[in-house]
Amino acid sequence: MNLVSLKTAMALPEIFLAAMASLILILGLFLKESSRDKACYWLSLFTLVATALLVLNGFSSNSVIAFNGLFISDPMGALLKIAVCLISTTVFTYTRQYNQDRDIFKSEYYVLGLFSVTGMMVMISASHLLSLYLGLELMSLCLYAMIAFYRDDKLAVESAMKYFVLGALASSILLYGMSLIYGLTGSLELSVISSTLSTIDQGNLALALAVVFVVVSLAFKLGVVPFHMWVPDVYQGAPTSTTAFMGSVPKIAAFAIIMRLLVGGLGELHDMWQQMLIILAILSVGIGNIIAIAQDNLKRMLAYSTISHMGFFLFGILSGAETGYSASLLYVIVYAAMSAASFGVILCLASEGNEFDKLSDLAGLSKRNPGLAFLLLVLMLSMSGIPPTAGFFAKLSVIQALVDAQLLWVAVTAVILAVIGAFYYLRIIKLAYFDDPVEGHSAPVTVRTDSKAALTVNVLLMVAILPWIGSLIDICNDVISNFGS
């Protein structure tokens, strides 16, 4: 066996990213202190863009298995990897000023970010339970450390601890489920698991236990009700720069792990996990949207909004058809971009000593910074799913998939709960445009040019994508129809 039969070149983007992260780590040791962090920051941005280009360059429409079945390169993976790299780049752009103000603008912060992206890419192209789990751990470990990085803040350290303990618990549940699957099928390779499962008795109790463990751990990682308790605390406690990162890109990786594990590996047991996902999804959309109304902290409100969006994205998966998977794919990419931009707005508004995370801070924003207020308006319309925005098409395609799958009552519930959710998004617009600024907080807000430019592009893309939304949906359909073939 040699390197040629391993097909190492298939993983070129991952290898490049990991090598560059290690290089930046070493450069951080030798560069002069005054220029070190800035140089590492720009180099990280360059690395992410270059990785996206490498993925694009190696794109092929057929799937190739490499590394003896541990790695799969397929169109869906390529699309997800490009989305992860580009959205991470924009998130990093927003974090600069915020991190500088809080003395966490360090080269290690961005190195950990790059390693986290590496972990997500490993997860995205995993075709083996081992690489799936290792990618998940690589991603999560970096996230725990990036939260605790703001160690002068007690809340950040506390939320890192919470996230770490619950994340470890979820990982152990996942591992237990995986070990049962291995015991039943005798293989860790997802394609082999799938073909073996079609030959064994579906009424097997051990099989049901394995599926329960896997679904519960995935629900933990996604943060859907009733496994959502950590999400608001962690989102609020983490430094907003890390919240922006962990609230956007890992969702794309979560889509990948669900597609690979539930749809690819355990697709035969669709009837079993569909019922569990229906309960999880309806509870998340309902409880997430209703509790979000009661929040007065912006980050906490967005955390509950995440819970409801994750529930909505599960609706597409549980339909169990190709149209549903491609709707979920579109939904998760649009959501990651929207979420990155919403936390980006908070990052731009925050200044030294002021987190800008209370709802009352937003009052009268249109008088203090009309540009940002307008971006917030577009974002909130997109989040609630109002027509001229990408958020509307994402929600529409998911509901369409539910109707196609004959799950009419689920579709109706989803729409009703989404309308309830629109309240708190529109309340933000009301605060920004129709309320007067709070006494003493009426000074105009200034924003760095680079993060403002990135934010403008990111938000306006939500509207400007409109003429091409059809082709984006087509791309999603294409990559899903190639999945598993």
Added chain:
Amino acid sequence: MTFFEIAFYFFSAVLVIAATMVVTIRNPVKSALFLVLAFFSAACVWITLEAEFLAIVLVLVYVGAVMVLFLFVVMMLDIDLAEMRAGFTRYLPIGGIIAALLVAEIALVMHQSFLPADYLNPTPQGVEYSNTRELGEQIYTHYVYAFEIAAFILLVAIIAAIALTMRRRPNNKYINPGEQVKVKREDRLRIVKMPSDKPIDLSPVESPSSNEETS
């Protein structure tokens, strides 16, 4: 009963007893030493299962390195056992119920015996079979991708541990050896000329006992 079976049951019995002692004994040093015994018996069981390499690694790494470190930590820390056991009776009922429930659920599944029959009776390998070589081939060729990712996970752990704990303290007593070597006599020593025959002031010192008299 063959020799192998006797050995297996003997070491398994020692393992179970040692593991029970680890969690029940009161003295943390003794508890750590019982853990060493448990590791050692587990290594012996692995040898009877023809996993020689893993057995030796277990002894070398866990007993040789990890447990020694562990013992150091246990001896250096002042562990208050009473505080650690506080609330034990309070949490016992709910913890016990959950544990019993889990055991019952898993037993229910295992009862079905879902493993194929040949899992329980593997054919033994010959003398010329090299466990170590096989393991090396699996890890470094077959699973090289997973191996590299695991390496990156360890790297991330190192970065995170250092970045989260190392901080510049403002007033530490750090000494720069280069500066120390370069030091000249003039930087440290000041020679003061003093007259050797300075007259001593012999005037009587004022008595400090005035306060005592009034009290």
